[in-house]
Amino acid sequence: MNQIGHLAGATMQCAGQSSSEAGRRAQRCRSCTVRKNALFVGLSPTELDEIAPAVPDIVVPAGETLYDAESRADSLFIIRRGVVKLVNYLPDGSYRIVRLARRTDVLALETLLGEPCDHTAEALTEVEVCRVPIGVVRMVMERQAWLSTRMIHHWHLAVQTAHGWLTRYATGGARQRMARFLADLHDECVSEACPRPCFEVPSRDDVGAILGITKETASRLISDFRRSGLLCKVDARRIEVDRERLEEVAAAEA
Amino acid sequence: MNQIGHLAGATMQCAGQSSSEAGRRAQRCRSCTVRKNALFVGLSPTELDEIAPAVPDIVVPAGETLYDAESRADSLFIIRRGVVKLVNYLPDGSYRIVRLARRTDVLALETLLGEPCDHTAEALTEVEVCRVPIGVVRMVMERQAWLSTRMIHHWHLAVQTAHGWLTRYATGGARQRMARFLADLHDECVSEACPRPCFEVPSRDDVGAILGITKETASRLISDFRRSGLLCKVDARRIEVDRERLEEVAAAEA
DNA sequence: CGCCACATTGATTTGGGTCAAGCGACGTGG
DNA sequence: CCACGTCGCTTGACCCAAATCAATGTGGCG
Numbered sequence: 001m002n003q004i005g006h007l008a009g010a011t012m013q014c015a016g017q018s019s020s021e022a023g024r025r026a027q028r029c030r031s032c033t034v035r036k037n038a039l040f041v042g043l044s045p046t047e048l049d050e051i052a053p054a055v056p057d058i059v060v061p062a063g064e065t066l067y068d069a070e071s072r073a074d075s076l077f078i079i080r081r082g083v084v085k086l087v088n089y090l091p092d093g094s095y096r097i098v099r100l101a102r103r104t105d106v107l108a109l110e111t112l113l114g115e116p117c118d119h120t121a122e123a124l125t126e127v128e129v130c131r132v133p134i135g136v137v138r139m140v141m142e143r144q145a146w147l148s149t150r151m152i153h154h155w156h157l158a159v160q161t162a163h164g165w166l167t168r169y170a171t172g173g174a175r176q177r178m179a180r181f182l183a184d185l186h187d188e189c190v191s192e193a194c195p196r197p198c199f200e201v202p203s204r205d206d207v208g209a210i211l212g213i214t215k216e217t218a219s220r221l222i223s224d225f226r227r228s229g230l231l232c233k234v235d236a237r238r239i240e241v242d243r244e245r246l247e248e249v250a251a252a253e254a
Numbered sequence: 255m256n257q258i259g260h261l262a263g264a265t266m267q268c269a270g271q272s273s274s275e276a277g278r279r280a281q282r283c284r285s286c287t288v289r290k291n292a293l294f295v296g297l298s299p300t301e302l303d304e305i306a307p308a309v310p311d312i313v314v315p316a317g318e319t320l321y322d323a324e325s326r327a328d329s330l331f332i333i334r335r336g337v338v339k340l341v342n343y344l345p346d347g348s349y350r351i352v353r354l355a356r357r358t359d360v361l362a363l364e365t366l367l368g369e370p371c372d373h374t375a376e377a378l379t380e381v382e383v384c385r386v387p388i389g390v391v392r393m394v395m396e397r398q399a400w401l402s403t404r405m406i407h408h409w410h411l412a413v414q415t416a417h418g419w420l421t422r423y424a425t426g427g428a429r430q431r432m433a434r435f436l437a438d439l440h441d442e443c444v445s446e447a448c449p450r451p452c453f454e455v456p457s458r459d460d461v462g463a464i465l466g467i468t469k470e471t472a473s474r475l476i477s478d479f480r481r482s483g484l485l486c487k488v489d490a491r492r493i494e495v496d497r498e499r500l501e502e503v504a505a506a507e508a
Numbered sequence: 509c510g511c512c513a514c515a516t517t518g519a520t521t522t523g524g525g526t527c528a529a530g531c532g533a534c535g536t537g538g
Numbered sequence: 539c540c541a542c543g544t545c546g547c548t549t550g551a552c553c554c555a556a557a558t559c560a561a562t563g564t565g566g567c568g
Contacts, residue, residue, distance in 0.1 A: 088421045092507045096425045098417045113403075113410060118417065148402040149367075155409035156367060162416030163352045163372065167342040170424035170466050171350045173557095174524065204547065212424050217524055219548055236533090253346045428556065458515065471556055473516055490565085509568105516563070523557085531548075538541080 022053040029055070038078045038104050039132070039154075042146050051140065057130050066121040066129070067108060073117055075131045077107040082127030085206065086119040097209045099161055100124070100202075102188070106154045112137060124202055169211050177211045178221045179249035182231065186241050198240040276307040283309070292332050292358050293386070293408075296400050305394065311384045320375040320383070321362060327371055329385045331361040336381030339460065340373040351463045353415055354378070354456075357446070360408045366391060378456055423465050431465045432475045433503035436485065440495050452494040 029052040030045060040048065057080065060066060066084060067073050079101055086099040086107070098119065101107055110118050111134055141147045168180045182201070189199040201207065201222070204215040211218065225231050230249070231241040283289065283306040284299060294302065311334065314320060320338060321327050333355055340353040340361070352373065355361055364372050365388055395401045422434045436455070443453040455461065455476070458469040465472065479485045484503070485495040 088417065090421065090425065091505055094425075096421045098420050110410060113407065115410075118414060148406075152402075152406060152409060153367065155406060155413065156364060156369075159409060159412045159416060160372060162413060162420065163342065166352045166416065166419055166424065167344065167350045170420065171344065171348075214525060215547085216526080216549090219546095220524090223548065251345055468557060469515085470517090470558080473514095474556090477516065511568085512566090514564085514566105516561105518561080519559085521556105521558075523555090525554080526552085527550105528552105529548105529550080532546095534543105534545085536541105536543085538539105 025055065025057070026052040028052070028057065032080075034078065034080050034104050034130075038106060039076075039137070039147065039150055040140065041150065042144060043140070047140075051136050054136050055130050055132050057128060060123045060127045060129065062123050062126050064123050066123065066127075067117050069118065069120045070116050073108045073111045075133045076109065076111060076137060077121075078130045078132060079103055079105050079107065080128040080130060083124040084121050084127055085124050085202075086121055087209070088119055095209050096212070097206060098165065099158070100210075103192070105157075109151070109155060109158070112151070124206070125200070165210075174211065174213045174217050175221060176250050176252060177213070178207075178218070178225070179230075179246045181207070181211060182225070182241050183243060183246045183250055186243055186246070196234075196240070198234045198238045200237050201239060279309065279311070280306040282306070282311065286334075288332065288334050288358050288384075292360060293330075293391070293401065293404055294394070295404065296398060297394070301394075305390050308390050309384050309386050311382060314377045314381045314383065316377050316380050318377050320377065320381075321371050323372065323374045324370050327362045327365045329387045330363065330365060330391060331375075332384045332386060333357055333359050333361065334382040334384060337378040337456075338375050338381055339378050339456075340375055341463070342373055349463050350466070351460060352419065353412070354464075356442070359411075363405070363409060363412070366405070378460070379454070419464075428465065428467045428471050429475060430504050430506060431467070432461075432472070432479070433484075433500045435461070435465060436479070436495050437497060437500045437504060440497055440500070450488075450494070452488045452492045454491045455493060 026049045029040075029048050040051075043051075060082075062082075066077060069087075069089070081103060084101045084105075084107065085097050086101065087095050087097050089095045101121075107121055107129075108117055110116070137147075141151075168184070169177050171177070185199050185201065186197055190197045202210070204218045204222075207213075207218040207222075208215045222231070225241075226233075229242065230245050231239050234240050280303045283294075283302050289295060294305075297305075314336075316336075320331060323341075323343070335357060338355045338359075338361065339351050340355065341349050341351050343349045355375075361375055361383075362371055364370070391401075395405075422438070423431050425431075439453050439455070440451055444451045456464070458472045458476075461467075461472040461476075462469045476485070479495075480487070483496065484499050485493050488494050
């Protein structure tokens with residue numbers, strides 16, 4: 001429907017067509033700290049300047065849709081900041097979240113194969129993404145063989161993550177699954193080198209859609225964890241967890 | 255442990271070192287009906303003859319392990335016949351099956367990235383695979399750019415399958431999940447153009463490990479489906495299902 | 509024949525779903 | 539500025555589906 005329109009709009013917002021805008025983008029790409037983890041790690045500064053103008057960066061507010069399932073995208077999205085959920089809607093209106101994507105993750109890879117998007121991608125927090133037209137990707141791929149390998153790594157990451165979700169979030173009791181999920185969020189946070197490892201938990205509905213439980217059960221479990229001292233609020237939105245004890249709960253065979 | 259040894263043994267069995275063996279393999283590759291769906295669709299007969307000698311075909315009896323998680327493989331495996339389960343073992347000894355692979359599927363893709371195997375692969379039925387050394391794959395990739403795209407398709411397939419499992423086999427009640435699973439097995443069977451669409455259901459333990467339920471629940475559901483006329487045995491191992499009604503059960507919102 | 513692995517079925521318990529009420533935070537409009 | 543409505547979270551009461559524990563059945567094989 002309108003997510004393309006939305007993005008086009010957003011693009012226009014920050015695009016302009018002036019050479020100063022192109023210059024800004026070049027500067028952005030040169031100093032980008034995400035790049036080395038994502039696609040274009042091997043490009044020379046010159047090459048970078050060449051593609052930068054064609055790669056708009058977009059800020060998407062929380063709750064907005066990046067793209068819809070079944071739609072045709074013409075770009076990949078590299079996440080620079082924020083969290084995006086990839087959602088599969090079921091015929092009966094309920095939904096299942098199959099992945100959370102963050103900094104350095106690349107979305108809509110299927111576009112490169114000429115296929116429609118596999119999921120709906122919604123911003124969970126405010127998100128900043130670079131929209132890389134597939135034409136640019138193809139061009140770089142032709143000139144730089146390593147990009148294929150680079151791309152494959154992202155695919156493989158997607159496979160590993162999905163299998164991880166199957167074994168960790170869809171196996172065992174709700175309590176274990178919640179413990180594993182919170183532990184993973186914690187680790188994610190640690191790996192980003194936050195000074196104090198605290199993080200934001202998605203809405204109860206979303207947690208439910210991740211773990212395959214109801215929002216009520218999700219709520220109960222979190223409350224229960226708090227009462228047991230497994231976690232505590234650090235402010236209105238963020239929490240801090242006891243990683244050790246969480247791990248015990250996650251492994252409990254009862 | 256010994257899966258490498260086992261494969262080496264199997265390789266030796268059907269390898270020999272005679273030129274007649276090489277000839278047999280060349281013939282096998284030329285007439286291979288799997289090839290067009292798997293990796294080497296674009297090779298000329300000459301090129302095919304070139305790599306064929308380096309690609310042993312192996313028969314693995316039901317129950318045997320192709321390779322173990324964490325192990326280092328030096329080959330990809332292309333399945334020519336049979337069904338393989340990819341398993342993740344959990345610390346407590348239980349296990350979760352994350353994928354079923356069959357004809358034309360390519361296993362141990364992670365090997366190509368230099369990573370250890372992500373799962374344990376066990377033959378569910380007797381299985382026939384071609385073991386393609388990564389050296390061969392790399393060589394062909396260098397010469398034939400299309401192979402990268404080809405490989406990526408297999409990765410993407412793995413992602414789609416895994417996400418499909420999350421939404422179909424890990425969402426909703428046990429009854430719905432079982433119905434979806436049997437429907438999928440049926441479709442799989444149809445797509446292979448069996449004259450009569452009947453198929454073999456894995457052991458109750460395995461079904462449990464696929465759907466995240468216990469073997470007892472799996473058994474009860476199947477018995478129940480049979481009593482409801484949703485399925486019937488066609489021989490000791492194979493069953494036939496009522497695809498239509500199965501679909502209804504799978505979609506039921508209650 | 510007897511063993512063993514696997515499937516089925518039953519009895520019982522319990523985890524988590526469902527339905528429903530209350531609560532606090534926030535934004536809007538009077 | 540406060541009243542009100544909305545939305546998401548929490549908590550409770552109840553009930554059902556699925557796990558658990560356990561016994562019996564069945565087919566294959568040495």
